[in-house]
Amino acid sequence: MASLKLPEIVPSPTQDTERLRKAFQGLGTNEKELILVLGHRNAQQRKEIKETYQKLYNESLIDHLQSELSGDFRNAIILWTYDPSERDAKLAKEALKVKRKGIKQLQVLVEIACASSPNHLMAVRQAYCSLFDCSLEEDIIASVSQPLTKLLIGLVSSYRHDKVTVNLEVAKSEAEKLHEAVNNKKLDDDHVVWILCTRNVFQLRETFACYKQLYGHTFEEDIQNCGKGDLASLLNVVVWCIECPERHFAKVVRDSIVGIGTDEDSLNRAIVTRAEIDLSKARFEYANMYKSSIDDDVIGDTSGDYREFLLTLLGKGPKGD
Amino acid sequence: MASLKLPEIVPSPTQDTERLRKAFQGLGTNEKELILVLGHRNAQQRKEIKETYQKLYNESLIDHLQSELSGDFRNAIILWTYDPSERDAKLAKEALKVKRKGIKQLQVLVEIACASSPNHLMAVRQAYCSLFDCSLEEDIIASVSQPLTKLLIGLVSSYRHDKVTVNLEVAKSEAEKLHEAVNNKKLDDDHVVWILCTRNVFQLRETFACYKQLYGHTFEEDIQNCGKGDLASLLNVVVWCIECPERHFAKVVRDSIVGIGTDEDSLNRAIVTRAEIDLSKARFEYANMYKSSIDDDVIGDTSGDYREFLLTLLGKGPKGD
Numbered sequence: 001m002a003s004l005k006l007p008e009i010v011p012s013p014t015q016d017t018e019r020l021r022k023a024f025q026g027l028g029t030n031e032k033e034l035i036l037v038l039g040h041r042n043a044q045q046r047k048e049i050k051e052t053y054q055k056l057y058n059e060s061l062i063d064h065l066q067s068e069l070s071g072d073f074r075n076a077i078i079l080w081t082y083d084p085s086e087r088d089a090k091l092a093k094e095a096l097k098v099k100r101k102g103i104k105q106l107q108v109l110v111e112i113a114c115a116s117s118p119n120h121l122m123a124v125r126q127a128y129c130s131l132f133d134c135s136l137e138e139d140i141i142a143s144v145s146q147p148l149t150k151l152l153i154g155l156v157s158s159y160r161h162d163k164v165t166v167n168l169e170v171a172k173s174e175a176e177k178l179h180e181a182v183n184n185k186k187l188d189d190d191h192v193v194w195i196l197c198t199r200n201v202f203q204l205r206e207t208f209a210c211y212k213q214l215y216g217h218t219f220e221e222d223i224q225n226c227g228k229g230d231l232a233s234l235l236n237v238v239v240w241c242i243e244c245p246e247r248h249f250a251k252v253v254r255d256s257i258v259g260i261g262t263d264e265d266s267l268n269r270a271i272v273t274r275a276e277i278d279l280s281k282a283r284f285e286y287a288n289m290y291k292s293s294i295d296d297d298v299i300g301d302t303s304g305d306y307r308e309f310l311l312t313l314l315g316k317g318p319k320g321d
Numbered sequence: 322m323a324s325l326k327l328p329e330i331v332p333s334p335t336q337d338t339e340r341l342r343k344a345f346q347g348l349g350t351n352e353k354e355l356i357l358v359l360g361h362r363n364a365q366q367r368k369e370i371k372e373t374y375q376k377l378y379n380e381s382l383i384d385h386l387q388s389e390l391s392g393d394f395r396n397a398i399i400l401w402t403y404d405p406s407e408r409d410a411k412l413a414k415e416a417l418k419v420k421r422k423g424i425k426q427l428q429v430l431v432e433i434a435c436a437s438s439p440n441h442l443m444a445v446r447q448a449y450c451s452l453f454d455c456s457l458e459e460d461i462i463a464s465v466s467q468p469l470t471k472l473l474i475g476l477v478s479s480y481r482h483d484k485v486t487v488n489l490e491v492a493k494s495e496a497e498k499l500h501e502a503v504n505n506k507k508l509d510d511d512h513v514v515w516i517l518c519t520r521n522v523f524q525l526r527e528t529f530a531c532y533k534q535l536y537g538h539t540f541e542e543d544i545q546n547c548g549k550g551d552l553a554s555l556l557n558v559v560v561w562c563i564e565c566p567e568r569h570f571a572k573v574v575r576d577s578i579v580g581i582g583t584d585e586d587s588l589n590r591a592i593v594t595r596a597e598i599d600l601s602k603a604r605f606e607y608a609n610m611y612k613s614s615i616d617d618d619v620i621g622d623t624s625g626d627y628r629e630f631l632l633t634l635l636g637k638g639p640k641g642d
Binding site: 118119122125126129133134135136137138141146149150153154157158159160161162163165190194197198199200 | 439440443446447450454455456457458459462467470471474475478479480481482483484486511515518519520521
């Protein structure tokens with residue numbers, strides 16, 4: 001369930017564009033207006049606003065946001081204003097650019113590959129090629145080392161069918177294959193990669209359930225017993241993103257907040273990428289998992305327009321009418 | 322270069338549809354009219370004709386062709402009338418259904434993966450899921466055995482960027498990796514699969530050229546020295562489809578014709594799938610390679626409406642005005 005709140009009557013893209021233009025004019029930018037407009041429009045509406053802005057003022061809305069705003073608020077609202085496929089292509093590029101990539105970077109790729117719709121993933125790969133003149137897979141091979149490459153290439157190249165079809169026989173037999181790989185401590189076995197990269201998520205959830213039933217532990221627990229390496233950590237993110245993406249994103253928000261300082265990039269990513277998908281569910285999961293309110297925790301760690309924008313995407317406050 | 326000939330002024334989909342309807346009426350079908358209309362329309366035009374037919378007569382054009390026609394002519398014209406992505410998804414499914422799959426079946430998958438545009442390949446994967454409630458990759462895993470699976474999964478999951486960008490350093494270093502794999506007789510090495518499945522075709526052509534320059538033989542020749550197994554044969558099809566698809570399809574036509582009898586399925590596939598892409602080039606390659614005319618050879622092995630339809634797609638005769 002999305003957390004994004006749309007007004008009952010959505011203004012035309014021209015009305016929205018004029019309102020945004022006005023917010024940029026005068027002494028200082030009226031950030032509240034930017035939040036009221038952009039923070040209450042879905043991806044298609046934001047796309048139309050961007051196109052109208054370009055047409056009316058011969059200027060890119062993103063460039064204007066870039067030059068008029070600053071800090072975390074700017075980063076968050078720009079991330080939100082990109083087309084979702086372009087946004088995720090850029091997030092993937094940023095993650096791959098980091099020299100010493102850990103699980104924090106690589107999980108961005110897993111999220112795009114396992115917690116998005118198959119058509120969205122295809123659109124991200126297309127956007128990546130257009131933006132960077134190189135495929136996402138080529139960049140993974142060039143910048144990630146084995147045994148992670150194999151799994152990541154498989155994941156980002158997947159096109160799972162998205163109907164709710166489950167075969168119990170397959171679930172049982174593939175749970176056995178996963179277990180065998182775990183027993184042999186061979187987590188990058190071809191069968192593990194194929195199962196995780198080609199089966200639809202409903203089938204995989206059944207396979208994970210079967211695994212628990214057959215062996216008394218979850219696949220996730222057994223992966224952890226295999227070792228603490230990056231491959232085990234990455235596989236755990238895969239399982240989380242497939243089993244219950246809202247739990248994964250609740251964890252991303254939590255991890256970005258706890259400890260000293262805030263990891264704004266992760267916080268932005270979780271809230272911006274899920275506001276139109278399952279951020280309401282993530283809020284429930286957050287409360288269950290951490291006995292704390294996601295809204296309160298965001299309030300505690302952020303301030304000003306940035307805080308208001310994140311809370312808007314979390315579905316707090318008015319509908320933007 | 323496409324061989325398909327379009328009329329100077331293309332009639333409206335309604336005019337075409339009415340002409341087709343008339344061709345079905347009366348005593349027997351007027352096959353000449355079907356060829357004159359459908360054999361001179363591109364994929365978009367055929368799509369509009371199909372939609373208009375369905376709208377005007379509440380009947381599927383494909384079903385009508387199916388019930389009114391017979392034999393090889395029917396098979397060829399129906400294959401031509403499908404949407405290209407749906408057609409290739411069906412061709413892949415048919416190839417995978419064969420129990421004892423040899424190179425003849427598996428090369429169909431390589432053609433779709435390596436001799437199509439990246440966007441077409443994505444569309445085929447989408448069509449496959451819609452038509453068969455299962456992904457192409459799942460069917461490959463279920464029905465193809467190792468070491469072919471790994472290469473085929475990589476190929477059909479690829480999304481190569483399609484700009485003409487070539488890096489000479491990369492070509493040299495990857496030619497070395499290919500050579501190392503050949504030397505170790507390890508043709509299913511991860512690096513071989515990644516190189517062939519992620520690089521754009523222009524880069525790969527440079528890599529193959531570099532290989533020849535560095536080692537005095539082509540990669541293709543060295544693959545054959547590795548053994549005569551299915552993997553070597555499949556890799557050769559990959560190299561052909563990437564280096565010069567028109568040569569590959571000239572060979573498919575030739576193989577379908579030489580010997581006793583004709584392999585109409587392969588002949589149809591080569592002519593129908595390439596008529597809008599590079600069948601004119603394939604005709605030149607055919608003449609070069611076999612010192613014979615593709616048109617004459619098709620005439621020699623086919624007859625009646627079937628022959629006329631294939632020759633129409635080969636670009637012989639009038640433009641269909």
